[in-house]
Amino acid sequence: MDYIPVNTPLIGDLEKEKLIECIESGWISSEGPQVSEFENNFSKLVNRTYGIAVSSGTAALDIAVAALSIGAGDEVILPTFSIISCSAAIVRAGAKPVLVDSRLDDWNMDVEAIESKISKKTKAIMVVHTYGLPVNINPIIELSKKYGIFIIEDAAEMHGQFYFNEPCGSFGDISTFSFYPNKHITTGEGGMIVCNNKSISDRCKSLRNLCFQKEQRFVHKELGWNYRITSLQASLGLAQITRLESNVQRKREIGMRYYQNLRKNKNLILQMTETKYSQNIYWVFGMILNENFDKDAKHVMVELNKLNIGTRPFFWPIHLQPVFMNKGWFKGERYSNSEIMAKRGFYVPSGLTLSNDQIDYVCEKISTILG
Secondary structure: OOOEOOOOOOOOHHHHHHHHHHHHHOOOOOOOHHHHHHHHHHHHHOOOOEEEEEOOHHHHHHHHHHHOOOOOOOEEEEEOOOOHHHHHHHHHOOOEEEEEOEOOOOOOEOHHHOHHHOOOOEEEEEEEOEOOEOOOOHHHHHHHHHHOOEEEEEOOOOOOOEEOOEEOOOOOOEEEEEOOOOOOOOOOOOEEEEEOOHHHHHHHHHHHEOOOOOOOOOOOOOOOOEOOOOHHHHHHHHHHHOOHHHHHHHHHHHHHHHHHHHOOOOOEEOOOOEEOOEEOOOOOEEEEEOOOOOOOHHHHHHHHHHOOEOOEEOOOOHHHOHHHHOOOOOOOOOOHHHHHHHHHEEEEOOOOOOOHHHHHHHHHHHHHHHO
């Protein structure tokens, strides 16, 4: 079997047509009409009034935190089991990340642990939907109203996912997406901020564009970023939006084929296939090695690589990140589920171009290694 990468994006004729149209129009920077069209189409997709396209999902988080005026002295609650971009946006703003553990069944933040972490300094809760299932967000919305705090919804992995028939990305005061190549909609690199508040939208647009002033462009009242997206990327995104429904369907087929092949293996913990509010979208297909199995994720990943199977480890918890530990942060804090997931979790090839034969091959080799 040839090498099977973790992901290969699905790019077809429509994407090529859109890119050629963009090139021939001459509008290849962020100034082209394709950007606003992409923003409008995507925001409608997630039932939002405004969309602000940016250069990455990380850029979207940076701007989201800044747009809500989160800064020194503020606290933001988020799961320790999340990509570094989430906590980095908080830290760069001068605020403090306050962590909660995640659950071993849906791999999302433990909603019941949030309220005890709320203080007078809490400015926001950052909800991070993880790998395939959304966070149970209704209780968080209730906490937001009760304590008067913002919700930042990181829906980077949730294109096409729903929570009780409402699209993920429609719940936060401000919500963010990523269009990295392994997402259900990709622009190569790129991201999107969505919201319903015009003043927040206007502020996000200013922050992504160096805070240029309409009255005098090169006079700046505050510092922003060059986090603009190009018309070329937006053109790719416009084509990708039309694929979303079929992409989600195929992702679920891939996930369920893996699940049916591996669900009886007692050395594995698999993410739930569904909850009362959502069906797993299987952005990636991950697994956690049971603690009774005597090898960790690194060992199994090395063995799979020898068999031409690409893998990637799970997120490393924020409280164990050297960049923060070296500052003396999170001393004495333990989050047992997140630590198990990080040390014993990994995911296997699950890109949209994956064939059923490749899936079966991966499952066969996993079963051989795990017994």
